[in-house]
Amino acid sequence: MGTGIGARVARKEDARLLSGQAKFVRDLKFPRLLEAAYVRSPLAHGRLKSVTIPEKYKDRVFTASNLSDVLPIRPESTLPGYKASQQYPLVKDKVRFVGECIAICVAPTRAEAEDIAEQVIVDIDPLPPLVNASDAKTRDAPRLHDDWDDNLFLTTAFDGDLEFAEKNATVVIEREYNTARQCMNPMEGKGTLSYWDDKAGQLVVYTSTQVPHLIRTGIAQYLQMDQGQVRVIAPDVGGGFGYKCVLQPEELSVSWVARKLKRPVRWVEDRREHLVAGANTRQHHYKLKAYADDRGKLLGIDAEITVDIGAYSVWPFTACLEAAQAGGNLPGPYALEGYRCKTYSVATNKPGFTPYRGVARPGVCFAMELTIDAIARAVGREPADVRRENLVPGSAMPYTNVTGKFYDSGDYQHSVTEAARAIGLEDFRKRQKEARTQGRFLGLGFGTFTEQSAHGTKVFAAWGLPLVPGYEQAMVKLTPSGSVEVRSGNHSFGQGLETTIAQVASEWLTVDIDKINVLMGDTGMTPYSTGAYASRGMVMAGGAVSKAAEELVKRIKIHASHLLQCDAKDVALKDGKALSGAASVDFADIARAWYLRPDQLDEDVDTAGLEVTQGYKPDIDTGVFTYATHAAIVEVDPETGKVSFEDYYVFEDCGRRVNPLILEGQTYGGAAQGIGTALFEEVLYDPSGQPLTSTLADYILPGPAELPHFRLEHSETPSPYTRHGIKGVGEGAAIAPGGAVLNAINDALEPLGVELNELPATPHKILSAIMDADRPEEVAG
Known part of the structure; x- marks a missing residue:
């Protein structure tokens, strides 16, 4: 394996980042x-x-x-x-x-x-300030932008057919869900x-x-x-998260x-x-009506989604990417035929809305996952079973869902089965029942999602954006000393891209990543790229590096064949050497001949050289879909509203894993942010539009003491449409925690008649819900 794809190697960039040698904007010095x-x-x-x-x-x-x-x-x-x-x-x-x-x-x-x-x-x-979207939507509300006739950036509608669902449903669930406004809070602003x-x-x-x-x-x-x-x-x-x-x-x-x-x-x-x-994000309101049969099989969803966008549209993603993503992704990994959704992108007197890790999907996952559990309670079945039976089965892949999302590969049902096994579902139900007799409230919740990654030109164009991604380009070069240089217009801001694209080059060129120098982020020195967002870095930049490295291998073999006096098809590469039978020549000798001693090469040598720039797009433009199931066990203290984690498990499939170590770090970090969404983080305003969370004493971020010990397992279902079967994974783990944790809280507090439908589930909100709940007599007494 060496240091190529699949190797569990430490990040190249950490040597400078952890030793204080990195250069951030604040570190630059100019006269x-x-x-x-x-x-x-x-x-x-x-x-x-x-x-x-x-x-x-x-x-x-x-x-x-x-x-x-x-x-x-x-x-x-x-x-x-x-x-x-x-x-x-x-x-x-x-x-x-x-x-x-x-x-x-x-x-x-x-x-x-x-x-x-x-x-x-x-x-x-x-x-007069407009502080919430519901007020801003009213016809007589003051206008934020004087030349508008209302305060709506955009209204969209997906008018699907719900006739069958309405006629055949034996269970109808109606809910409203709210997600709080958040800030991204990267380490470096x-x-x-x-x-x-x-x-x-x-x-x-x-x-x-x-x-x-x-x-x-x-x-x-x-x-x-x-x-x-x-x-x-x-x-x-120092971190970005979309901000x-x-x-x-x-x-x-x-x-x-x-x-x-x-x-x-x-x-x-x-x-x-x-x-x-700073730009804000995440603030959604859902009105959702779900139709199901008496086993909990989803027949249709009717939804209205309002997104509080803030004052301005951001360039280039506009004010409407969030709502477009929310409406298109609400069905998630579930197989249903009936779907209708209307979205409102509303202007308010708050900072503009920027894409944040997961872009809309934490909200839609939260709404759908709580709805699945509500259906399960209504039909008296285990939520894990109802969830599994509603997911798109692996046998149906590839699958085009009701909103046109093309799921390329995977086994969504298997992820729930594995999560239920690992979390110990059957044993937990026994422990939960016993704990309730002792006045302790334990709960278990699941959250399952798909993450559309590396979606391309047609998808972004359909969202109406002024700039859309095209071919990703990369340059791979054999330097005069025989080392390798990779140049990408993409960028690394904590996700380890310097290391993983070096691993892709290492896979082809057989040299250790220590001998591969990666240059990114300079428009004067790198090929064009629209950059790092939408979990596209590894699929797109990695794919472009792979394609360029593959071509460079061909050229190295041609040059080596002149030095080895053999046919190029008889040359193999291993450990930074070109081999033909017992004879070998180092990359340094090949590079020296091309750059410094061309007299050693034949007159008819290929003049294309040892620098290759290639463009790449996956074989499909709709993106490739990572998926996962998160499972959380919590204990809720009904006297204080505190939520404590007993266990947290993630089963994830992102196609072929380039670097399992980096992948684990991405998952842990994303899940930590998701728990912040679930339990802590909210930007608050008073009625005059003054922010009430202007310090980290007011805006609460989770720290080590608030986070669980994450357990993580993977399967690998390679995408048939990308180089090496890679799928994006950068955003995924932040998507599910809101749904999983709130389902666990609701499961814990079910004897008290509590059902929370708002993020974050702060102690104040939990205690308020307990006090307002219509408790069963035997519990209330």
Whole structure:
């Protein structure tokens, strides 16, 4: 196996990340560097009347009037009925959320820039704020955007046939579900540093992003520059989770000031800025009606989904990706014929909505998984059995579901069987019954999902986005010393992509990954890529590296055949050497001959050389589907509302595993974020739109003491449509915990007549539900 695909090797990047040698935006040093701080709106909604700048700071403070040549961020969509918002990098006329940027101040240090910002006076005429989507949807609500006739970015409808379900259902379940607004909280916040390079004639932008090539396009578009005049470099990035895959207004204003002053300018987001003004996510409301027979077989779903988008549409994913994903993914892994869904993307006075790990699927998984358990209770059956019988069977693969999702491979039912076995379902029911006699409330919950990964051009185009992914490109090169260099326009921000794409190259070239140098994230030095999002990195970047490495192997063999005096088809590669019978030649000798001693090669040697760039797309454009089942056992204290984990098990299938060690880390991290969604994290606002969770003392993240010991097992069902059978896995583990944990809580509190349908399940909400529950007499007494 060596260090190729399937090898359990440590991450290449950890050597620098763990020793303090990494270079983040904050670590960069430039002469004459200025630091930036922003004057931000103190109100959620109002008309900006004036900005008063002290005379001595006129050359250090810039407002929208200065940036008159910068276009507003206006993501367009081809979807019928979509309304585009305009977000100026600095507020021009109207503030629309607390923390929106009004002015940028620069000084030699951040502290001095903040001192200047405090002396800038803004005069804002308050307007009524829209703090929740239900109020914003009403016909007489104030307009967030003056040229709109309502506050809806978009309304969509999937009008499926529910006639059979309505006529034949013996069980009808109606529920409303809510998921809280969240912040992403990567370890490193946003950050950007720009300067003008006179020699190259370029604006050079170092920025903490997942999508450097896309950000180059956005900066050039809105600063009205040719893309050849812009170079974007993503250095080491300390986490992203989707937060860093959109164009940030600060990237535009910092870049404009740097070009204006001909000096490097940097801004790094602090934690309060992130919690107040950073993009938000996750806030959904579901009205769901499920039709089933007397065994719990799903016949149809009728749903209405409202997404609280915030004030602005983000570029390039728009305001409507979340609702589009929610409506299309609500059926999840379940086989049902009847489906109808309407979605509303609503504008409110909050920061804009950015894709976050799982994009809509944590919400739809939560809603569906709680509905499955509600059906199971209604028909008096074990939820695991009802869940398993409703899943798409492995024998039906490949399977096209009711919304057109093409499930390429897998055995969803098997994942539930394995989870039930590993969690000890039968034994647990006995222990649960005994614990209830002792006044202890134990519960077991399952959550099953599919993760659409590496979906491509047609899928994103159908969502109406202004930019859609195409062919991923990569370059693989044999250097003059015989080592290997890989260049990818994708980027690594914690998911281990430097290591895994090196493993793909190692698989073909037979050299250890220590001899493979991976360069990513620099638009001036890498092939074009739309970047890292949608769990596409390993499928797409890995696929492109695989294709380029395969071609490089052919060229190495041709060059080796000249040195070995044999036919190229008789050459094999092993351990960084070319072999023919007993004879061998090192890669270093092959490279030296091509680059430095071509006189050793025949006159008719292939002149294509030892540098290969290839483009790649999977054989299908609809994406490939990872799937998993999570199972959680919890104990709920009815006196305090505290939830404690007894066990947490994950059974996952992501196709062929490139690096099991990295995969486990991704799963643990994703599940930890999902538990944050389930139990802790929520962005709260008062009625005036003021954020109430502006510090980490208010916005609660789970730590080691709050997390369970995760147990994890895998199966491998390779996709027949991707190189090496690989599927994406980066987002998956964050999807299921909300459903699994809430089902466990509801299972625990069933004797008390409690059914929670809201995330997060905080102690306050649990205690409120217990007090409000209609308890059975024997329990209440």
